Amino acid sequence: MAIQLKKVITLFALIMWGNLLFAAPNIEQWSDRSGAKVYFSQANSLPMVDVRVVFDAGSARDGDKKGLAALTAALLDTGTGELDASAVAERFESVGAQFGVGSARDMAWVTLRSLTDPDILDSALQTAHDVLVNPAFNQADFERDRQRTLLGLKRQEESPGTIGKKAFFEALYGSHPYASPVGGRLDTVEKLTREDIVTFYRQHYVAKNAVVVIVGDLSRAHAEELVAQLLQGLSEGEAAGALVEPQDDHKGVTVKKQFPSAQTHIFSGALGAKRHDPDYFELYVGNHILGGSGLVSLITEEVREKRGLAYSAYSYFSPMAQFGPFMMGLQTRNDQADQAFNVLTETVSRFIKEGPTEKQLKAAQNNITGGFALRLDSNRKIAEYIAMMAFYDLPLDYLETFSDKVKAVSASAIRDAFSRRLRPDEFKTIMVGNSQ
Amino acid sequence: MQRIILRFFLLLIAIPLAVSASDQKVHSYTLWNGLKILIKEDHRAPVVVSQVWYKVGSSYEPSGVTGISHMLEHMMFKGTEKHLPGEFSRIIAENGGRENAFTGRDYTAYFQSLEKSRLPISFELEADRMRNLRLIDEEFQKERQVVIEERRMRTEDNPQAKTGEHFMAMAWTNSQYKNPIIGWPEDLENYRLSDLQGWYDRWYAPNNATLVVVGDVKADEVLALAKKHFGLLQPDDLIILKSRREEAQLGERRMVVKLPAKLPFLTMGYKVPALNTAETESEAYALEVLAGVLDGGNGARLASRLIRGQQIATAAGAGYNLYARLSTLFSLEGIPAKGQDLKSLESALREQISILKKEPVSAKELARIKAQVLANSIYEQDSVFYQAMQLGMAETVGLGWHKVDEYVDKVKAVTAEQVMAVAQKYLTDERLSVAWLEPLEINIPQSTTIQGGAE
Numbered sequence: 001m002a003i004q005l006k007k008v009i010t011l012f013a014l015i016m017w018g019n020l021l022f023a024a025p026n027i028e029q030w031s032d033r034s035g036a037k038v039y040f041s042q043a044n045s046l047p048m049v050d051v052r053v054v055f056d057a058g059s060a061r062d063g064d065k066k067g068l069a070a071l072t073a074a075l076l077d078t079g080t081g082e083l084d085a086s087a088v089a090e091r092f093e094s095v096g097a098q099f100g101v102g103s104a105r106d107m108a109w110v111t112l113r114s115l116t117d118p119d120i121l122d123s124a125l126q127t128a129h130d131v132l133v134n135p136a137f138n139q140a141d142f143e144r145d146r147q148r149t150l151l152g153l154k155r156q157e158e159s160p161g162t163i164g165k166k167a168f169f170e171a172l173y174g175s176h177p178y179a180s181p182v183g184g185r186l187d188t189v190e191k192l193t194r195e196d197i198v199t200f201y202r203q204h205y206v207a208k209n210a211v212v213v214i215v216g217d218l219s220r221a222h223a224e225e226l227v228a229q230l231l232q233g234l235s236e237g238e239a240a241g242a243l244v245e246p247q248d249d250h251k252g253v254t255v256k257k258q259f260p261s262a263q264t265h266i267f268s269g270a271l272g273a274k275r276h277d278p279d280y281f282e283l284y285v286g287n288h289i290l291g292g293s294g295l296v297s298l299i300t301e302e303v304r305e306k307r308g309l310a311y312s313a314y315s316y317f318s319p320m321a322q323f324g325p326f327m328m329g330l331q332t333r334n335d336q337a338d339q340a341f342n343v344l345t346e347t348v349s350r351f352i353k354e355g356p357t358e359k360q361l362k363a364a365q366n367n368i369t370g371g372f373a374l375r376l377d378s379n380r381k382i383a384e385y386i387a388m389m390a391f392y393d394l395p396l397d398y399l400e401t402f403s404d405k406v407k408a409v410s411a412s413a414i415r416d417a418f419s420r421r422l423r424p425d426e427f428k429t430i431m432v433g434n435s436q
Numbered sequence: 437m438q439r440i441i442l443r444f445f446l447l448l449i450a451i452p453l454a455v456s457a458s459d460q461k462v463h464s465y466t467l468w469n470g471l472k473i474l475i476k477e478d479h480r481a482p483v484v485v486s487q488v489w490y491k492v493g494s495s496y497e498p499s500g501v502t503g504i505s506h507m508l509e510h511m512m513f514k515g516t517e518k519h520l521p522g523e524f525s526r527i528i529a530e531n532g533g534r535e536n537a538f539t540g541r542d543y544t545a546y547f548q549s550l551e552k553s554r555l556p557i558s559f560e561l562e563a564d565r566m567r568n569l570r571l572i573d574e575e576f577q578k579e580r581q582v583v584i585e586e587r588r589m590r591t592e593d594n595p596q597a598k599t600g601e602h603f604m605a606m607a608w609t610n611s612q613y614k615n616p617i618i619g620w621p622e623d624l625e626n627y628r629l630s631d632l633q634g635w636y637d638r639w640y641a642p643n644n645a646t647l648v649v650v651g652d653v654k655a656d657e658v659l660a661l662a663k664k665h666f667g668l669l670q671p672d673d674l675i676i677l678k679s680r681r682e683e684a685q686l687g688e689r690r691m692v693v694k695l696p697a698k699l700p701f702l703t704m705g706y707k708v709p710a711l712n713t714a715e716t717e718s719e720a721y722a723l724e725v726l727a728g729v730l731d732g733g734n735g736a737r738l739a740s741r742l743i744r745g746q747q748i749a750t751a752a753g754a755g756y757n758l759y760a761r762l763s764t765l766f767s768l769e770g771i772p773a774k775g776q777d778l779k780s781l782e783s784a785l786r787e788q789i790s791i792l793k794k795e796p797v798s799a800k801e802l803a804r805i806k807a808q809v810l811a812n813s814i815y816e817q818d819s820v821f822y823q824a825m826q827l828g829m830a831e832t833v834g835l836g837w838h839k840v841d842e843y844v845d846k847v848k849a850v851t852a853e854q855v856m857a858v859a860q861k862y863l864t865d866e867r868l869s870v871a872w873l874e875p876l877e878i879n880i881p882q883s884t885t886i887q888g889g890a891e
Contacts, residue, residue: 089735096811308578370532377481
């Protein structure tokens with residue numbers, strides 16, 4: 001589950017670039033007769049197609065049964081009415097198709113990559129349809145994969161980084177659905193039943209709760225047929241309702257967790273931004289300068305380049321349907337954890353107070369807009385962007401207007417947004433390591 | 437924006453099933469000073485990737501300075517006669533570029549991804565640091581600490597990675613593959629600036645490098661640009677690296693690693709030739725197919741038989757590095773399922789090996805692998821970076837970039853008999869090493885909560 005989660009966060013990271021020199025892909029949009037929204041971008045240079053179906057069925061929909069959404073997604077391809085897991089895999093692999101499932105807090109998804117040769121694509125599509133619409137959720141598969149999930153969760157407890165990150169989300173979100181890890185917890189996964197999976201699937205894997213993205217070497221007409229075939233028989237259902245807003249208690253807290261590791265892992269931050277957020281571009285460009293642009297960011301400059309305290313030091317906003325986290329992090333030798341944490345805190349506090357210099361702002365804007373083409377230079381990346389736009393219901397011109405919005409951000413607006421949104425004395429901080 | 441710092445990551449695992457039978461032509465040149473240049477036009481998006489590969493990596497290192505290739509890779513961002521420390525990264529960033537570098541056992545490589553008009557900036561900076569690096573002690577002392585932190589993060593606090601490190605040190609007798617890419621802890625502490633200078637002087641020269649460019653460019657223009665920037669550099673007399681071929685193994689090797697961990701873990705490997713060292717090439721391709729039979733997807737044998745089926749493993753994998761410079765390991769690893777242990781997992785994995793020696797793989801399995809290889813050769817063209825990576829790697833390990841184009845046909849030619857033959861010849865107990873990670877309990881006392889935030 002951890003890997004899948006990482007994947008989706010990477011996807012979010014890729015989302016935010018602007019454009020000077022590169023036309024954004026042309027996106028067509030329609031509704032399939034099942035009720036699902038469809039987004040299509042034609043890409044003719046390679047005889048292949050990428051399909052993504054994204055459901056509002058992430059772990060935020062778990063309720064009390066933490067881990068339910070992730071296990072449901074993971075079980076999709078373990079069997080259908082006719083095929084067992086090996087037969088499903090063989091059907092895809094024998095035509096060279098790649099099929100995947102995954103989940104995060106906001107969403108769950110399936111992906112299919114296939115050649116567009118008609119026989120190959122038809123076979124891959126039939127199998128994908130069967131998996132999506134007729135999953136069997138056999139008891140034996142459920143039990144095996146539940147046990148595998150439990151072992152996976154147990155293994156995460158040997159990683160101070162994973163322990164810290166989980167604790168950070170718990171401290172930040174309290175009783176909000178975003179608090180629990182995507183894969184659930186040992187005690188909650190232990191109690192899941194096959195019936196839970198079936199119920200979750202029936203409610204959430206429905207057309208009105210789905211968006212479909214297609215990028216590849218197909219005509220519009222062919223793409224329409226493809227979606228109709230893929231979703232044939234999927235119930236219409238209902239879109240999931242809006243998630244409740246997480247509440248900020250405005251209380252700073254620092255938790256030190258003892259762990260027998262060589263390094264202390266530090267996570268610190270607060271509630272950050274929504275995907276639809278009036279301060280979105282100010283926060284994004286500002287964070288790019290603060291801790292989002294690798295070696296040239298302020299945090300890396302202070303922590304790594306000037307002092308050699310850590311290999312990786314960063315900050316990010318992870319915008320979600322509701323307020324995603326603003327998080328800073330690093331990992332360092334135990335005996336210098338406090339020193340490194342102070343550097344991190346001083347850096348963010350100074351940035352909130354002073355904002356960026358004009359020079360820093362210009363450099364960040366140049367980096368973001370000048371590199372826009374890199375963000376859309378493959379079918380896979382284009383499909384990931386469109387899936388994000390489709391899922392969060394962003395306007396179709398989102399990519400086209402992105403650069404202008406980045407360029408319109410001013411240093412004073414960044415300072416204003418950061419000082420309104422972030423108060424270091426209210427940050428939640430987790431330190432996991434062997435410090436006394 | 438999670439884990440945005442990819443800079444200086446290590447390539448610890450091999451690129452799986454490399455390769456493409458692409459229609460686009462590779463243009464190959466060699467400059468007067470020995471710099472090899474490979475250019476592939478791909479006009480799908482207005483971007484370009486530029487990579488400089490050096491023939492040096494951890495398998496080139498003598499004892500006492502293990503990890504120095506990787507340390508030097510870090511220092512390559514720390515300034516030249518012309519540019520201050522960190523300026524390289526700032527210039528690339530201001531031009532909208534992304535850059536990074538990686539060190540492997542057999543190579544050290546640097547790359548930039550850019551909008552196509554910015555390629556001259558990349559060439560100017562790479563040519564500069566190929567010959568004019570300025571090693572500054574103060575920068576080095578800080579960066580050494582960064583690398584030590586990197587090692588702690590990747591290895592010291594990761595039980596499976598640490599087990600893998602000890603496993604490699606046991607499996608190899610005298611092959612330089614026995615040392616970790618990042619180096620042994622004491623060696624990291626002991627580098628001197630002069631060690632780095634010596635390493636740079638010995639290996640960083642145009643006649644020990646390959647420049648790979650893939651993207652929306654014209655080959656003749658890239659060549660002219662390369663001549664302008666790299667053509668001024670002087671070549672070196674390269675001292676030939678002495679061969680250190682692995683001594684024959686004289687029996688199975690085993691070890692138990694005890695570490696604080698939550699789950700047991702098994703890693704094992706058989707000594708096998710790579711494409712570069714195989715008596716006949718077909719043996720290497722047969723081993724590649726064999727890896728696909730075991731682990732080429734969710735329908736392959738390890739997933740269908742060990743994870744599902746017998747339910748002995750909760751995770752299991754097999755791997756083979758076709759493109760290693762030296763003879764390598766055919767590796768297997770796994771985590772026991774609930775109620776199973778390392779012993780039953782090892783028996784199950786060894787049983788799969790013994791089946792491969794006794795029964796030819798089915799026509800259906802071979803057809804699956806070949807279909808996957810063919811499809812992948814199309815999918816891979818979706819990434820300019822991956823295309824450049826394959827060319828650079830094949831060239832740098834000494835195979836030559838043409839091998840990339842041959843891959844699909846060579847894999848398609850592999851027969852069930854050849855797969856069985858390599859299993860019988862190489863997957864023998866005399867060539868096997870096995871490590872078990874037996875977890876020690878992790879004692880976690882209560883956590884301390886302090887009210888009040890970061891200020």
